Amino acid sequence: MSNVIFYFTGTGNSLQLAQGIAEKLGDCEVINIAKYNGDIPAGVERTGFVFPVYFGGLPRIAHSFLNNLTISGDPYLFGIANCGGASGVFLKQIGGYLRRKGKTLHAGYPVLMPENFILLYDRFSPDREKVLFADAERKITTISETIKEKKAQTFEHAGNVPFRYIANPINRAFCGLSAGLDRHFHVSDCCIGCGKCERICSGENITLRERKPVWSHRCEMCMGCINVCPVKAIDFGRLTQKRERYLNPNVTLL
Ligand SMILES: Cc1cc2nc3c(=O)[nH]c(=O)nc-3n(C[C@H](O)[C@H](O)[C@H](O)COP(=O)(O)O)c2cc1C
Structure with a gap:
């Protein structure tokens, strides 16, 4: 190569x-x-x-x-x-x-x-x-x-x-803080348990428990999970409730 x-x-x-x-x-x-x-x-x-x-x-x-x-x-x-x-x-x-x-x-x-x-x-x-x-x-x-x-x-x-x-x-x-900032992510009852958040997380920081994401405090704060959720079930505190989600449409991430 x-x-x-x-x-x-x-x-x-x-x-x-x-x-x-x-x-x-x-x-x-x-x-x-x-x-x-x-x-x-x-x-x-x-x-x-x-x-x-x-x-x-x-x-x-x-x-x-x-x-x-x-x-x-x-x-x-x-x-x-x-x-x-x-x-x-x-x-x-x-x-x-x-x-x-x-x-x-x-x-x-x-x-x-x-x-x-x-x-x-x-x-x-x-x-x-x-x-x-x-x-x-x-x-x-x-x-x-x-x-x-x-x-x-x-x-x-x-x-x-x-x-x-x-x-x-x-x-x-x-960078010193980012790993633990995932404590502010939360998931609503809208979650359909599709697992996209788990799969997009390249840091393997998310696992599904009872079909809902759980964050393990090794977060890069890359915004993959919150943006990939197809039903906007993930939010960060109250900051993101009204914000539109973004994923690059020109590549395949999952
Ligand atoms: C935690 C975080 C911090 C960011 N800080 C900056 C910044 O300081 N300056 C900037 O121009 N963009 C900043 N951005 C925006 C991203 O760099 C930008 O949207 C980038 O294109 C995302 O790339 P990706 O899709 O490969 O993750 C930040 C994004 C995140 C998630």
Whole structure:
């Protein structure tokens, strides 16, 4: 295998970007980091990291994946900050993990995708989502060209200046808390026991008991379970009661 792309996703946006770039590169394996604890073997030419931005930085699972990753050989390394607004220090954090292994993040790109954080934000309008998907397809093409040519690409740390300074501590604080935040998820009597929440949870944090989801406090807060429920039986406190759900329509998650 010449190329490998590691991804993590809650609602499918990162998977769309990872699969799109993989298709353009060719000879590329797309690997979910939630199901992989291997290394990058020698002989891989290009390796990418495609994750959603959480509170201005990496998801908790991506921190530990990058920290533990062993990279043999000298692949060209790139990162994609899949974000709903601003990527903060996401690319800087990936660069830091690689630098501590004696490697370089050769290129990094923020890509705007539809918002899935329905605890804080409304789902984008259908028109806005359509525009973002079209822009993302164009970006996938241009990004893939530079990756094919192994071009070095300087990247911007998106967000205004104060956000850049506070993003790292905010992201670290969120990652410290996220595992237990699932205590606020609850399920209503509307639940039909379909098990989609259990299956979409790549952290294996949900099990069905008496045909209802139970969370085990290893949560990534990826928003997969709450968004996948076909009858909106899952809510987070009262924050999400009136919010529309979002799942990326361009990939198969289950
Ligand atoms: C817990 C959480 C925190 C988020 N924080 C940010 C953020 O700081 N900046 C941003 O641009 N988007 C943020 N988002 C939005 C997601 O990064 C964005 O919608 C992404 O496309 C979701 O990707 P996925 O479908 O692969 O999970 C956040 C989403 C979640 C669930």
